[in-house]
Amino acid sequence: AQKVTQAQTEISxxxxxxxxxxxxxxxxxxxxxxxxxKQPPSGELVFLIRRNSFDEQNEISGRYSWNFQKSTSxxxxxxxxxxxVDSAVYFCALDSNYQLIWGAGTKLIIxx
Amino acid sequence: xxxxxxxxxxxxIEKRQSVAFWCNPISGHATLYWxxxxxxxxxxxxxxxxxxxxxxxxxxxxxxxxxxxxxGVDSTLKIQPAKLEDSAVYLCASSLWTSGIYNEQxxxxxxxxxxx
Numbered sequence: 001a002q003k004v005t006q007a008q009t010e011i012s013x014x015x016x017x018x019x020x021x022x023x024x025x026x027x028x029x030x031x032x033x034x035x036x037x038k039q040p041p042s043g044e045l046v047f048l049i050r051r052n053s054f055d056e057q058n059e060i061s062g063r064y065s066w067n068f069q070k071s072t073s074x075x076x077x078x079x080x081x082x083x084x085v086d087s088a089v090y091f092c093a094l095d096s097n098y099q100l101i102w103g104a105g106t107k108l109i110i111x112x
Numbered sequence: 113x114x115x116x117x118x119x120x121x122x123x124x125i126e127k128r129q130s131v132a133f134w135c136n137p138i139s140g141h142a143t144l145y146w147x148x149x150x151x152x153x154x155x156x157x158x159x160x161x162x163x164x165x166x167x168x169x170x171x172x173x174x175x176x177x178x179x180x181x182x183x184g185v186d187s188t189l190k191i192q193p194a195k196l197e198d199s200a201v202y203l204c205a206s207s208l209w210t211s212g213i214y215n216e217q218x219x220x221x222x223x224x225x226x227x228x
Contacts, residue, residue, distance in 0.1 A: 098143070
């Protein structure tokens with residue numbers, strides 16, 4: 001069975017703190033893709049990153065970074081020096097057969 | 113490039129009424145998806161089209177939900193009759209279809225449905 005678990009339902013931090021959102025996945029496929037999406041209060045899903053199962057290199061994009069570890073089936077997302085505009089629900093998703101399996105999301109609240 | 117368009121953005125109806133949502137995918141995208149996102153949950157796939165054919169509708173409640181993509185471009189999702197538990201955001205997404213190459217999904221803004 002394929003599954004994505006985001007154990008953190010809600011995280012609240014003060015602006016400028018670093019925060020890590022956890023994502024653990026299950027799949028028997030050897031080829032798959034992992035995603036992170038941001039959903040601000042407006043509701044639209046904003047694509048953040050895609051990583052395929054053969055690329056375990058960590059990625060950094062500005063204040064965002066992602067740590068992919070196949071050994072622990074995790075794909076964690078870190079925001080450095082958080083800002084109020086980062087407040088949103090963040091979803092991790094798995095795609096192994098052109099269908100996305102979604103986690104339940106983590107609501108991130110950044111307090112000024 | 114224009115994104116995925118959806119209308120209406122918001123809809124409020126009474127239970128047992130009917131409602132329809134429209135989606136226009138990105139030009140050239142052969143694959144179209146409808147998702148239901150209940151508050152506090154991740155999106156759930158309702159139906160996936162490849163051109164005008166259905167690839168997967170295993171999670172579509174077919175007793176009340178229907179969807180079509182007659183010309184392989186835009187699509188309509190209908191609920192008839194609506195129930196209270198249908199209150200959700202309905203998201204449309206589209207992607208290219210290239211055999212052997214992964215093509216990511218692009219999402220529309222969604223339609224927020226409230227059933228009273």
